Amino acid sequence: MLMKIKGEITLLGNTTEYIQQYTPELLEALPRSRNRSSIGIEPDSLPFSGFDLWTGFELSWLNKKGKPVVAIAEFVIPATSRNMIESKSFKLYLNSFNQSKFSTTEEVISTLVKDLSRAADGDVKVKIFTEPDLYPQTIATLPGNCIDQLDISVDNYDFNPEYLIDATDTENVSETLSSNLLKSNCLVTNQPDWGSVIITYEGKKINQEKLLRYIISFRMHNEFHEQCVERIFNDISRYCSPAKLSVFARYTRRGGLDINPFRSNYEKYPTVHRLVRQ
Structure with a gap:
């Protein structure tokens, strides 16, 4: 039995057979406009640019002789696309490549670009690394000043953007703050989503304790990754009014995929990360 979310049929929350022959119909799109309108972001007048960087660690297909190929892939979905791609459907779609034959890696890339761009209703870019040793990303310490070491007492885990009220002082700064304490829950399955967040800004100095309390308040909050990052960007913009702001x-990763949203009002790419340029 399929689940309905506000009138839409979805595979979320169900035990699902893994189809291993190429099936683009598995992809499910979710309109970005729904959540943006609810937090005061006009879908036709975005206060940011950016993208969702997905990393696929379990991409595999068969070459024309039937020999398996394994690869790591990066997918860049622009924030201007009409839709997000639902993560479970993305995993199922990628698994449908497992027993499918493709003549070249370029054919796989063109197939992915075509299907994902159609689902997202935007210009999706794809890069594939068939030799994992050549994949340039490694686990590294977060850049900037990590605010997690602040010794604070916390007794409320309800989401509360008002922690950011009066969170700035008169000093103008340009700095990067980071935290590993971002945790939210999937909007539908309630599964925990663990993340790190990097906030780079120029403007009045943001009180680190108030910012940390705000980040911790996502702990029981139910929203998709992309929506959480846009909410963070919107709330910091609203309450702290930085002249420049990036949130990454x-x-x-879960099920072989990670989702890494980036939103900025001045950067095309995060300067603090070795993102592969498309």
Whole structure:
């Protein structure tokens, strides 16, 4: 039995057979406009640019002789795309390549670009690394000043953007703050989503304790990764009014995929990360 979310049929929350022959129909799109409108972001007048960087660690297919190929892939879905791609459907779609034959890696890339761009209703970019040793990303310490070491007492875990009220002082700064304490829950399955967040800004100095309390308040909050990052960007913009702001979250992979949303009003790419340029 399929689940319905506000009138839409979805595979979320169900035990699902893994189809291993190429099936683009598995992809499910979720309109970005729904959540943006609820937090005061006009879908036709975005206060940021950016993208969702997905990393696929379990991509595999068969070459024309039937020999398996394994690869790591990066998918860049622009924040201007009409839709997000639901993560479970993305995993099922990628698994449908497992027993499918493709003549070349370029054919796989063109197939992925075509299907994902159609689902997202935007220009999706794909890069594939068939030799994992050549994949340039490694686990590294978060850049900037990590605020997790602040010795604070916490007794409320309800989401509360008002922690950011009066969170700035008169000093103008340009700094990067980071935290590994970002945790939210999937909007539908309630599974925990663990992440790190990097906030780079120029403007009045943000009180680190208030910012940390705000980040911790996501702990029981139910929202998709992309929506959480846009909410963080919107709330910091609203309450702290920085002249420049970038928010980049790196989430732990689940089912072979990680989702890493980036939103900025001045950067095309995060300067603090070795993102592969497309």
